[in-house]
Amino acid sequence: MASRPIAVCFFAVPLIIFLSALRSREVLAQADPAACLSCHKDQAGLMDTMHGAKSDPASPVGAGKACSACHGVNPNHVGNPAANKHPVRFGKGAIPAREQTEVCMSCHAGNRHLAFWESGRHGRNDVRCNDCHAVHATPSRGSTVAFTRRDPTVSPVIGTERQLEYETCIGCHKQTKVQINKPSHHPIVEGKVTCSSCHNPHGAQSHAMIKHETVNIQCWNCHSDKRGPFLFQHPAVEENCLSCHAPHGSSHTKLLNERVPNLCQDCHDWSRHPGTAYSGDQGFIRIPGSPAKTANTRFVARSCLNCHNAIHGSNAPASRGKYLTR
């Protein structure tokens, strides 16, 4: 009768020892980054990021899952790394993009900036979190996030040690890269405006993932003097700043889509101006074969803007305001 408990002990004890050994290797794999980093020295930057914060119980390290929170666990990895990969791989032999993102979202889904990830252009096109975020890299001075920075450039206007967000973006967005280097541009390469000043890279329901509902609200955010209300509005301005301006850059001054007067004449019929106020030989332009001998000197340089200088709207009384001339 006594043999059964002995037999149970005979099998159970080694089993328990075996299981607890497995378990402790698993715990080690989860809890002790030092063991992993003894081989993976080049990944140690993670410990300097918010993911390495011991004081934050929500961070991987604070939760005792320094590496496993993202990579999962393979208890046999240490013994034979090449044959025992981790369940979650971001680099070599990567798992599908969507599954990589889900790992990050297991902690970050509650972040309101990420609320439209699924419907955003990046999410829908299989861009991964780690295409922009280098979670193992120590953020450069003055920022909390390290970027992957696909296309590092040495800019003449900034120190090379500061990592600018746009460098990561233009690694994929070549067209935008061309635009922000045109003669007139938002000071993005100068480091004063970032791509995410206007866009939410994590997705938004707006046109082109801009941060505000409409383009105008987006622009007013920094150019509040253009908001009005004005006594005399210029309907084109109220409607959309992009009727006249390019958001990233332009070869014309002041980010204009076209040069003045052509810009204005897209909407305004030149034949109505000068009208009766000026004589027939003073057109906007010199038209070959027309009675006009010269182009009107009033239209040189700033052209229409010589007179219509309150182009975004005017509060001046009477006809001066009405015609946006002051």
Ligand code: HEC
């Ligand atoms: C917050 C999630 C996260 C945590 C925590 C994390 N990693 Fe990573 N790891 C990544 C991502 C994402 C990559 C892909 C490369 C990149 O973005 O830097 C990666 C890449 C790696 C690589 C390169 C192999 C490859 O896939 O190309 C190794 C090795 C690695 N991690 C080891 C570790 C170790 C060791 C720890 C614990 C100290 C750890 N990781 C913690 C997310 C994480």
Ligand code: HEC
């Ligand atoms: C004995 C040295 C050593 C230790 C300790 C070690 N690794 Fe590795 N690890 C390697 C080597 C070598 C590779 C490359 C294997 C290959 O791709 O052939 C690797 C690959 C990886 C990779 C990329 C491939 C994969 O498995 O996804 C990750 C992630 C990784 N290790 C994480 C960890 C974590 C987490 C720990 C701690 C639990 C750890 N490593 C401990 C040597 C080690």
Ligand code: HEC
């Ligand atoms: C175990 C939970 C956990 C996982 C998994 C995780 N994170 Fe985090 N992450 C945190 C915590 C906690 C912070 C610090 C507080 C915060 O910003 O929410 C943080 C911070 C960050 C930050 C910096 C935030 C800032 O305010 O500067 C970025 C970027 C980030 N995580 C990206 C990622 C990416 C990319 C992945 C997937 C590869 C990932 N995280 C996976 C918990 C996690």
Ligand code: HEC
């Ligand atoms: C297209 C590039 C890009 C992708 C893809 C991306 N991010 Fe970001 N992320 C950024 C930029 C840029 C910032 C800095 C925003 C700022 O300064 O306001 C940022 C900031 C963050 C922050 C900290 C600030 C905040 O908004 O709370 C967290 C956390 C974060 N990202 C997590 C993620 C996660 C998780 C994913 C994947 C689901 C992801 N990111 C995908 C570019 C990206």
Ligand code: HEC
């Ligand atoms: C890994 C490559 C990659 C990186 C890095 C990247 N993007 Fe994208 N982006 C894409 C893809 C792919 C699309 C969807 C296809 C398209 O519209 O070109 C997209 C779409 C967009 C759109 C929407 C365009 C539209 O017409 O609606 C915006 C805005 C955008 N990205 C901004 C950014 C910003 C800002 C950053 C940096 C914080 C960034 N992207 C970094 C690949 C990338």
Ligand code: HEC
């Ligand atoms: C001043 C605000 C602002 C900044 C800064 C900005 N964008 Fe845009 N972006 C816009 C607006 C507005 C649109 C919509 C353009 C349209 O509808 O013609 C747009 C459109 C886009 C598109 C869609 C394709 C296109 O050109 O219409 C991409 C991609 C894009 N931006 C990427 C970027 C990247 C990358 C950066 C940083 C280098 C950046 N943007 C900086 C406002 C901005």
Ligand code: HEC
């Ligand atoms: C994040 C703030 C910000 C937002 C949003 C913003 N701008 Fe700007 N804008 C700037 C800054 C900064 C300058 C440079 C001012 C300077 O150099 O004095 C500038 C300059 C300009 C200029 C003059 C360019 C030149 O060559 O002198 C125009 C035109 C302009 N912005 C239009 C727009 C339009 C249109 C939008 C909306 C699509 C917009 N801005 C959104 C910050 C912003």
Ligand code: HEC
């Ligand atoms: C009808 C065409 C038109 C529209 C629409 C328009 N602008 Fe302009 N904007 C101009 C012209 C022309 C200039 C150059 C004025 C000059 O050189 O004196 C200019 C110059 C600017 C400047 C730089 C000089 C300054 O006055 O500060 C900013 C900033 C600007 N616009 C912002 C905006 C914003 C924001 C909107 C949308 C609310 C907008 N613009 C809509 C035509 C337009």
Ligand code: HEC
């Ligand atoms: C996208 C079309 C568009 C562009 C471009 C445009 N405008 Fe206008 N503009 C309008 C509209 C629409 C009105 C209102 C017309 C009306 O009330 O009969 C208007 C009104 C005006 C008025 C007041 C006229 C009145 O009868 O009240 C002046 C002056 C004017 N624009 C000058 C300009 C100048 C100068 C430019 C170039 C810098 C320009 N506009 C570019 C659409 C445009």
Ligand code: HEC
């Ligand atoms: C020499 C000053 C001056 C210049 C230059 C000028 N305007 Fe005018 N414009 C006026 C005045 C003053 C009025 C008020 C009505 C009038 O007296 O004809 C006016 C009226 C207008 C009107 C409203 C009346 C109408 O005919 O519809 C528009 C639109 C207009 N201008 C557009 C333009 C455009 C576009 C240009 C450049 C191609 C331009 N103006 C150049 C002075 C000028």
